Amino acid sequence: ETGVTQTPRHLVMGMTNKKSLKCEQHLGHNAMYWYKQSAKKPLELMFVYSLEERVENNSVPSRFSPECPNSSHLFLHLHTLQPEDSALYLCASSQGGTGAIHLHFGNGTRLTVT
Amino acid sequence: TQLLEQSPQFLSIQEGENLTVYCNSSSVFSSLQWYRQEPGEGPVLLVTVVTGGEVKKLKRLTFQFGDARKDSSLHITAAQTGDTGLYLCAKSVSGNTPLVFGKGTRLSVIA
Numbered sequence: 001e002t003g004v005t006q007t008p009r010h011l012v013m014g015m016t017n018k019k020s021l022k023c024e025q026h027l028g029h030n031a032m033y034w035y036k037q038s039a040k041k042p043l044e045l046m047f048v049y050s051l052e053e054r055v056e057n058n059s060v061p062s063r064f065s066p067e068c069p070n071s072s073h074l075f076l077h078l079h080t081l082q083p084e085d086s087a088l089y090l091c092a093s094s095q096g097g098t099g100a101i102h103l104h105f106g107n108g109t110r111l112t113v114t
Numbered sequence: 115t116q117l118l119e120q121s122p123q124f125l126s127i128q129e130g131e132n133l134t135v136y137c138n139s140s141s142v143f144s145s146l147q148w149y150r151q152e153p154g155e156g157p158v159l160l161v162t163v164v165t166g167g168e169v170k171k172l173k174r175l176t177f178q179f180g181d182a183r184k185d186s187s188l189h190i191t192a193a194q195t196g197d198t199g200l201y202l203c204a205k206s207v208s209g210n211t212p213l214v215f216g217k218g219t220r221l222s223v224i225a
Binding site for chain 2: 004040041042043045048056090092100101102103104105106107108
């Protein structure tokens with residue numbers, strides 16, 4: 001069983017829907033991340049939380065809204081998405097947030113926006 | 115930009131063959147990591163290399179960090195079907211910046 005659990009595994013939503021992705025880590029790490037993985041593109045870092053404070057926001061559109069209520073949980077709230085937002089959304093955690101850290105990834109949520 | 119170029123983009127080989135995939139950058143980096151992502155799963159860290167010229171071995175996988183700290187290679191000996199997956203390299207430029215990933219090499223090993 002992975003130390004980082006993401007739910008749901010698959011999500012189909014219309015452009016007017018509001019949904020949330022959930023991530024939980026059981027590793028005692030102090031940093032959590034959201035990445036977007038699209039075909040033919042590198043993994044794109046979206047948000048980083050270190051000690052529950054957002055330390056990185058890579059020019060992500062406001063239709064994506066992260067929330068980190070504690071060091072074990074991370075959410076990504078979605079609203080009025082576009083079809084180009086369809087992708088695999090990966091959550092990761094680490095001890096420490098930058099440099100040659102060891103990222104532990106969940107298995108992702110496959111999002112389809114119709 | 116701090117892009118990482120990985121080649122080849124796709125590779126399909128027979129079981130038992132050897133292969134090498136590459137990761138290159140135009141700028142020096144402080145460390146380089148290799149991850150493998152199997153279908154339906156998230157990436158899993160294979161190795162971190164930090165010293166120019168460093169070579170690390172993980173069973174049939176050999177990782178090398180270039181002397182100039184701008185490139186790295188992954189060599190697999192006698193590939194097995196279980197090696198199938200997306201191989202991602204990720205670099206760290208300094209101690210206080212996030213990792214930058216390449217697009218990956220998608221490897222398919224056929225029995």
